[in-house]
Amino acid sequence: MTPENTAAGPLIFEYSSPGRRGMLFEPVAAPAAPAPPWAARKNPPLLPETSEVEVTRHYTRLSHLNFSVDTHFYPLGSCTMKYNPRANERLAALDGFTAAHPYQDDADVEGLLEVLWNLQNYLAEIAGLDAVTLSPAAGAHGELAGMMVIAAYHRDRADKRNVVLIPDSAHGTNPASAALCGFVPEVIATDAEGRIDRAALRKRATGDVAALMVTNPNTLGIFESHIKEISAILHDAGALVYMDGANMNALMGITRPGDFGVDVMHYNPHKTFSAPHGGGGPGAGPVAVRKMLEPYLPVPRVIKRQEGFALSCDAPKSIGRVRSFAGNIGVLVKAYLYIRSMGPDGLARAGNMAVFNSDYLRAKVSRILPLAYPTNTRHEFVVTAEKLAKKGIRALDIAKRLLDYGFHPPTIYFPLIVHEALMIEPTETESPETLDAFAAALAAIVEEARTNPEIVTSAPHTMPVGRLDDVRAVKEPRLTWTPPENKDVS
Amino acid sequence: MSAGKEHPYLPTTDIQRAEALEAAGLTEEYLVQSILPDLRLQKPLDIPRALSEPELTRHARLCAGRNSTTAEAASFLGAGCYDHFIPAAVDAVAARGEFLTAYTPYQAEAGQGTLSAIFEYQTMIASLTGADVSNAGVYDGATAVAEAVLMAKRLHRKSSKVVVSASLHPEYIETLRTYVQFTDIEIITTRLENGVTNVADIAANAAGAFAVVAANPGFLGSIEPLRDIFDVARAQGALSIAVVNPFTLGVLEAPALLGADIVCGDGQPLGCYQYYGGPAFGFMATRMEYIRQLPGRVAGETRDASGRRGFTLTFQTREQHIRRERATSNICTNHALMSLRATVYLSLLGPRGLREAGEASTALAHYAARKIAAVDGYSLVYDAPFFNEFAVTCPRRAADVVRDVRGDGILAGVPLERFFPGREKDLLVAVTEKRTVDEIDALAAALERAGGRT
Numbered sequence: 009m010t011p012e013n014t015a016a017g018p019l020i021f022e023y024s025s026p027g028r029r030g031m032l033f034e035p036v037a038a039p040a041a042p043a044p045p046w047a048a049r050k051n052p053p054l055l056p057e058t059s060e061v062e063v064t065r066h067y068t069r070l071s072h073l074n075f076s077v078d079t080h081f082y083p084l085g086s087c088t089m090k091y092n093p094r095a096n097e098r099l100a101a102l103d104g105f106t107a108a109h110p111y112q113d114d115a116d117v118e119g120l121l122e123v124l125w126n127l128q129n130y131l132a133e134i135a136g137l138d139a140v141t142l143s144p145a146a147g148a149h150g151e152l153a154g155m156m157v158i159a160a161y162h163r164d165r166a167d168k169r170n171v172v173l174i175p176d177s178a179h180g181t182n183p184a185s186a187a188l189c190g191f192v193p194e195v196i197a198t199d200a201e202g203r204i205d206r207a208a209l210r211k212r213a214t215g216d217v218a219a220l221m222v223t224n225p226n227t228l229g230i231f232e233s234h235i236k237e238i239s240a241i242l243h244d245a246g247a248l249v250y251m252d253g254a255n256m257n258a259l260m261g262i263t264r265p266g267d268f269g270v271d272v273m274h275y276n277p278h279k280t281f282s283a284p285h286g287g288g289g290p291g292a293g294p295v296a297v298r299k300m301l302e303p304y305l306p307v308p309r310v311i312k313r314q315e316g317f318a319l320s321c322d323a324p325k326s327i328g329r330v331r332s333f334a335g336n337i338g339v340l341v342k343a344y345l346y347i348r349s350m351g352p353d354g355l356a357r358a359g360n361m362a363v364f365n366s367d368y369l370r371a372k373v374s375r376i377l378p379l380a381y382p383t384n385t386r387h388e389f390v391v392t393a394e395k396l397a398k399k400g401i402r403a404l405d406i407a408k409r410l411l412d413y414g415f416h417p418p419t420i421y422f423p424l425i426v427h428e429a430l431m432i433e434p435t436e437t438e439s440p441e442t443l444d445a446f447a448a449a450l451a452a453i454v455e456e457a458r459t460n461p462e463i464v465t466s467a468p469h470t471m472p473v474g475r476l477d478d479v480r481a482v483k484e485p486r487l488t489w490t491p492p493e494n495k496d497v498s
Numbered sequence: 499m500s501a502g503k504e505h506p507y508l509p510t511t512d513i514q515r516a517e518a519l520e521a522a523g524l525t526e527e528y529l530v531q532s533i534l535p536d537l538r539l540q541k542p543l544d545i546p547r548a549l550s551e552p553e554l555t556r557h558a559r560l561c562a563g564r565n566s567t568t569a570e571a572a573s574f575l576g577a578g579c580y581d582h583f584i585p586a587a588v589d590a591v592a593a594r595g596e597f598l599t600a601y602t603p604y605q606a607e608a609g610q611g612t613l614s615a616i617f618e619y620q621t622m623i624a625s626l627t628g629a630d631v632s633n634a635g636v637y638d639g640a641t642a643v644a645e646a647v648l649m650a651k652r653l654h655r656k657s658s659k660v661v662v663s664a665s666l667h668p669e670y671i672e673t674l675r676t677y678v679q680f681t682d683i684e685i686i687t688t689r690l691e692n693g694v695t696n697v698a699d700i701a702a703n704a705a706g707a708f709a710v711v712a713a714n715p716g717f718l719g720s721i722e723p724l725r726d727i728f729d730v731a732r733a734q735g736a737l738s739i740a741v742v743n744p745f746t747l748g749v750l751e752a753p754a755l756l757g758a759d760i761v762c763g764d765g766q767p768l769g770c771y772q773y774y775g776g777p778a779f780g781f782m783a784t785r786m787e788y789i790r791q792l793p794g795r796v797a798g799e800t801r802d803a804s805g806r807r808g809f810t811l812t813f814q815t816r817e818q819h820i821r822r823e824r825a826t827s828n829i830c831t832n833h834a835l836m837s838l839r840a841t842v843y844l845s846l847l848g849p850r851g852l853r854e855a856g857e858a859s860t861a862l863a864h865y866a867a868r869k870i871a872a873v874d875g876y877s878l879v880y881d882a883p884f885f886n887e888f889a890v891t892c893p894r895r896a897a898d899v900v901r902d903v904r905g906d907g908i909l910a911g912v913p914l915e916r917f918f919p920g921r922e923k924d925l926l927v928a929v930t931e932k933r934t935v936d937e938i939d940a941l942a943a944a945l946e947r948a949g950g951r952t
Contacts, residue, residue, distance in 0.1 A: 015806035016610040020618050020845050030846035031585055033854050037935040040857060041864035044883050047721045049751045052849035054625035063845045064587050067615070067838075071596035074603075074611035078595030091507055092599050095551050101589075104562025107569035110579050110775030111912045113901070119564030120774060130545045145637035145776065148818070148830040159680050184818035184828035190680035193823045231532040262530060263537045282507070286835030287612040288602035288634070288795065290777035306676070328676035332578060332640040332669045332764070333775020345558060351548025354505055356539075361508050361515075363529050368518055384532045411608050422819070439509035440518065466803065471607040474802035481812040485789070486799035487631045488621040 015473035016073060020066050021489050024056040030063050054491070073472045074287070075416045081442050083369075085388045085419035085431025086179070086227055088257050088279035093349065096282065096342040105341055110333040114318045120337070121317035125310045127344045131294050134256075134347075134355070135273055136266025139302035141309050142294045142335045147254060149330065150274030150293025151185035151221075153306050156327040157272055157297060158219045158248050159189045160304040164325060167246065169218035175204050177227045177423040182252060191218060198425055202230045202381035204238060213245040219272075223252040224265070227423040227431070229366065229385035231258070239269020248272065248301075256280040257435070258363060258387035261356030271298045277343035284342075292339040306330045361436035362387040365443060369434050372447035376454050380426040388433035390426050401457040401464055403428040408475060409456070409467035413449035506551070568772065568909060572937040574866075576887045576928025577717070577912040578639065578667045579775055580767050582745065582855070583932045588769045588842045592835055602795070602831065606810040607802075612834060613809035616797040619841040626744055626844075627761035628752025629783035634795035634832040639764025640673035642780030643741055645793050645827055646760045647674055647709060649784075650737040651683060652791045652826070654708035657736075658682045661707045663695040663727070665716030666741055668917040693718045693880035693889065697726045704734040713741040714753065718914075718926065719887035720880065721750065728757030744768055744781065744840075746885050748852030749860065760784045769843030770836050779833035779840065790816060793827030855931045859886035862938065863929035869942040870927070875949040879924055887928040889914065893949045896925040902948035908941050 042048065058066075075082065082089035100106075108117050128140040144150035155172070162169050172191040174182050176198055183193035196212065199205040204222070213220075220242050225231045232238060239249045251265050251273035257280050259265070265273050277283045278291035285291070297305060303325040311320045319334055350358060363386050370379070370389045377391040393403040407417030407430070419431040434443055457464050468475065504511055519525065530538060549557060573581040591597065596611060603609025603616075616634045623632035636642050647660050662671060664687050675685060686707070688699040695712055704710055710731035714722040728738035739760045740753035745767035753761045766778035784792055790813065798812035818825040847855060863886040871878050875893030892899045896913035903910045914924040929938070 015802055015804075015808050016614050019614060019621075020841075021621065029848055029851060030587070031848075031851045033583075033851070033858055033931055034934075036858045036861045036931075038861040038865035038938075041860045042857075043721060043749055043860070043885070046723075046725070047750055047883070049747065049749055049853075050755075052853065053622070053747060053752070055622060055844050055847070055849045055852065057848045057850070058845055060585075060587055060846060063842060064590065066845075067591040067597075067842055068594065070611035070614050071591075071594040072611065073609075073614070074596040074600045075605070075608035076596045077599035080608075082601065084601055087601055089599075089601060093507055095554055097593070097598070099555060099558035099562075102558065102562035103569035104559075104565040104567060106771040106773050107567035107581075108565055108774040109568050109573060109575040109581070109772050109909065111575055111577055111916065112567070112909065113904075116567070116904075117565045117774065119561040122564075123561050133544050145641065145833075146829075146831045148828045149637060149641070152828055156676070156680065180817075180819040180822045180825070181828050181830050183823035184821075184825045187823040188677070188680075188828055225532075233532060233534055236537065259533075261539065261543050263533050263539055267539070268537050284598045284835075285601045286833075287597050287600045287609070287615075287838065288834035289831030290637075290779070290833045290836055291831055292777075327679070329640070329669055329672040330676055331673055331776075332638050332667065335775070336637075336777040337774040338771070338777050345554060347545060348549050348557065349507075349551070349554050350505070352542040352545050353503065354548045355543065355545075357503060357505065358508060360529050361510055364515055364518075365510060367529070371522065386532060407605065408607065411605065416608060417605055436508055436510070440514050468607050472610050473607050473806060473808035474804055476606050476802050476808045476810045477800045478810055478812065481798040481800035481810050485786075485812065487617075487786075487789075487796060487812075488624045489617065489799075 017069060019489055020056045020058060023058050023062040023066060026057055028057045028059050030058050030060045080414060080416050081438060081446055082416040083418050083432045083434045084416060085433040086254055088433060088435055090282055090435040091437035092282055092284040096345040099345055100338055100341045114316065118316055121310050123341060123344050125312055125317050127340055128310060130347050131275060131296055134260055135296040136264025137296040138299040139305060140294055140296045141305040142340055143306045143330055144293035144295060145331055145336050146289060146291045147274060147276040147293045148181040148185060150295050151181055151252065152188055153330045154250055154272045154274050154295045155185050155189045157301050157304040158250060160327050161301055162218055169216055171217045173212060173217060173220045175226065176425050178221060178223055179252060179254065182221045186221065202228045202383045203232055206234055206238065209238060210241050213241050213247065215246065217245055217247040219248045219250050221250045221252060223254060225255045225258050225386045228381055228390050229388035230381065230383050231386055235268045254279060255387060258359060260359045261352060262359050272301060277339055281343035282346040283339045290336050290339055292336040308334055358436045365434040365436055365438055368440060369432065369443045369447060373432065373450060376451050380429060388431060390429050390431045392426055393428040393430060396457055397428045401461055403430050405464045405467060406453055409453045409464045410449060411468040412470045415446055415449055571907050571909045572933060573909040574911045574927045574929060574941060575909050577926055578764060579772050580928060580930050581772065581932055582767050582930050584769050585846050587846060588839050591842045592839050597835060597838060603811065610809060613797050615838050615841055617799065617809050619837045620797060622841060622844050623781050623783050626747040627783040628754030629761050630786040631789055632781060632783040633792050634797060635837040636780040636782060636794050636829055637833060638776060638778060638780045640670040642762035642782050643670045644674045644677035646739045646762045646782060649760060649791050649793060650709035650739060653788060654737060657706055657708035659684050659686060659707040661686045661688060661700060661703045661710045663688050663712040664690050665695045665713040665722055666711065667717045692882050694720045694882045695722050695727055697723060697730060700727055701730045704730055704736050707734065707736040709737040709739050711739040711741060715743060715746060715885040715887065718889050719884040721883040721885055724753055724756040732757060746856055749856035765836065765840050768840035770839055777833060777836055779836035789813060791826055794829050795832045858931035859929060862933050865935065866927060866929045866938045869938055870945060873942055873946045873949060876945060886930065887926060890925045890927055892923050892925055895922045899948045903944040906944040908944050910941060
């Protein structure tokens with residue numbers, strides 16, 4: 009093992025010893041068929057030579073270095089870090105699902121296709137929209153597909169519109185997705201209540217606008233209560249309404265985007281429907297649309313024929329494929345299982361509980377740090393550490409100190425329109441006891457900021473590593489491990 | 499919502515809620531007050547009632563049981579998704595809640611597990627491909643190709659033409675077309691000859707292109723002349739993009755050493771289940787000088803306050819949450835759990851295991867090719883070198899042959915008609931290290947029986 013001074017411990021390469029192995033294959037009873045010399049590899053890749061023991065122990069140890077929903081309260085705003093049910097993990101891992109090859113005959117996988125068909129219908133029902141594609145691989149990918157559907161719709165009508173309006177509180181993926189479709193994103197301001205400025209919107213909604221991308225509730229946790237009016241403004245101008253479904257947890261079973269004028273939306277099954285986040289994916293990004301947009305949805309989609317379910321690519325006006333195969337099926341099966349385990353009442357209860365928990369925590373936290381907007385919120389709320397920042401204690405410091413108290417911090421510095429923002433989303437899968445403990449920790453930190461600011465600004469103190477130098481990571485980039493003998497002697 | 503409707507995933511009880519609302523002087527109405535009455539759903543959602551865990555289990559087993567998959571057959575299906583053996587330790591690590599239920603490690607101090615694993619992953623991908631740097635991964639092989647082409651375009655703004663060999667997976671080319679349809683990028687696809695990229699056709703089209711894209715192995719199994727293709731690209735001032743199956747890289751040369759500027763592909767063969775096509779992950783690796791145009795997450799080594807090694811997400815100014823519409827890509831997630839699977843898989847196999855698994859696949863595939871070619875009515879479509887996948891012409895429609903041998907517990911291959919209408923007799927056969935000589939003999943015997951039927 010390396011003598012290097014490591015906080016996170018050795019990397020797998022540092023357990024390597026020549027000749028050690030972690031996997032045996034059966035002897036091959038067929039003659040060797042070497043690659044032609046011009047194509048053959050000259051030098052072996054830098055992979056560790058480790059036994060199964062080191063591998064299992066190393067990654068188990070690494071896992072202990074993570075905060076996760078299973079181990080910690082994780083009120084990361086806009087990410088909906090709800091509990092990930094174990095039944096879904098067990099059942100989505102059944103051979104009948106995991107071992108299906110994407111090019112098997114439809115008849116071979118009718119059980120799976122029926123699950124996907126039903127999921128398409130449930131997602132349409134929950135959205136109040138007509139048609140669904142399951143193909144996109146992530147929320148941002150669903151956004152891209154959804155915005156392409158809008159671009160294709162206008163193109164098909166020879167309607168040249170190149171502007172997409174996006175509120176200043178939106179997720180960064182919104183403008184990035186719109187730009188990939190050739191649209192020019194334009195910012196719409198937020199009003200004093202924390203909602204879309206309707207006067208500004210009405211003024212800007214002219215013939216060059218293709219769509220509005222709205223998040224509802226928005227990233228301040230505030231429901232766009234004038235959403236019907238907003239939709240009408242866009243529709244009257246010949247534009248469409250896209251909804252980022254990141255915050256669907258606050259709406260499911262309570263109100264439906266299709267009923268308030270949304271034409272296209274994507275879901276994040278890894279947020280709303282409890283599929284685990286996996287440390288940064290895989291998620292999925294199903295897209296639901298109104299009937300008139302169905303022809304443009306990406307292929308393939310599951311269809312029902314007389315002879316059974318089928319995967320169909322027959323859609324001449326489709327924007328095309330947005331990825332290989334049919335989608336992140338493993339994630340979608342978990343979303344399906346979640347919806348089945350909740351039912352209509354359970355989904356509504358979860359949505360209401362998410363709002364209740366947020367309100368419960370908001371009442372406590374707003375006595376510690378001021379709310380960014382006083383407006384009533386749904387599943388999440390944003391507070392600001394602006395006053396503390398003037399004394400040198402930033403939202404980042406509070407976040408790092410929360411780690412010492414055993415809580416994953418909220419999202420910080422987002423939305424961008426709030427200075428020193430902390431965006432808190434408790435989700436419905438937490439108890440009041442947990443929320444009380446979190447609020448108490450936050451109060452203790454704000455008290456520390458007054459009495460012992462150094463302990464806050466130098467946090468965390470109890471993590472495997474201290475605060476990391478992000479500037480150094482860019483200035484002296486090391487993006488791969490180098491064996492000791494190859495390292496510069498400097 | 500009525501009292502006594504507690505659910506296992508919802509810990510706040512009705513009693514707790516009623517007490518809290520009462521203490522605040524509020525009613526249930528408070529919870530929905532921000533949604534005006536005319537927007538509220540007036541009836542329950544039209545979805546089936548809730549199932550208890552035992553019911554859900556019975557239901558899911560029933561659905562899964564109606565699928566007849568590669569788990570109970572000898573699978574020769576490939577075409578971008580393969581039946582490799584997955585060691586138990588891969589599942590054990592990926593099932594750990596600390597990896598499974600974490601978010602992207604924005605708070606690096608609370609995500610050193612995920613970050614260390616991403617750093618290891620980047621090291622392995624860079625070494626396999628011969629590139630300097632790798633990102634933390636993207637969605638899949640098709641989106642990796644699309645992102646690679648968009649990246650090359652950013653590096654080479656003057657041109658708008660990209661030359662793509664028909665050796666790419668047809669669905670990757672379709673995905674690329676989708677991604678560029680609202681840009682000025684023009685895609686030129688070049689011909690295959692004997693199932694292999696025609697280098698002369700690349701040369702004839704590469705002038706003025708910003709990039710040349712070629713796969714290895716090709717979609718039809720061929721080992722491609724990457725060096726010749728990329729020599730032509732470089733001579734014309736175009737960037738070279740290699741789309742490779744990473745499982746082959748214990749045996750086949752690292753594509754960056756053959757001239758690729760960007761190497762990408764699909765990581766499914768490295769320890770990910772087939773899962774009807776997803777989730778797996780896509781990978782992207784390139785030269786250090788292009789790091790600022792590389793999309794997606796990147797983990798880097800740095801020091802903590804006391805000078806100890808630690809890992810963090812870096813070069814984030816490329817990304818959408820900072821740069822918004824000027825970001826390198828709209829990508830947000832990196833399929834971290836899937837690249838973790840690949841990292842554990844590659845750690846278990848090591849350099850020797852990856853080579854042995856690759857050699858076993860090629861040996862068995864060549865055995866299968868000889869056996870099938872010896873069956874009356876069947877022949878190999880091409881005679882070019884291949885890795886572990888090859889095309890066969892059947893005496894009848896391939897889809898019918900596949901259906902006929904299905905009853906023998908064999909998934910014989912992917913009919914090429916699915917991608918290329920008119921090639922109804924051609925079958926793409928893949929052989930992984932998981933297959934045995936007995937299974938291949940059984941395939942040949944079954945094909946022989948099916949060949950004579952009408």
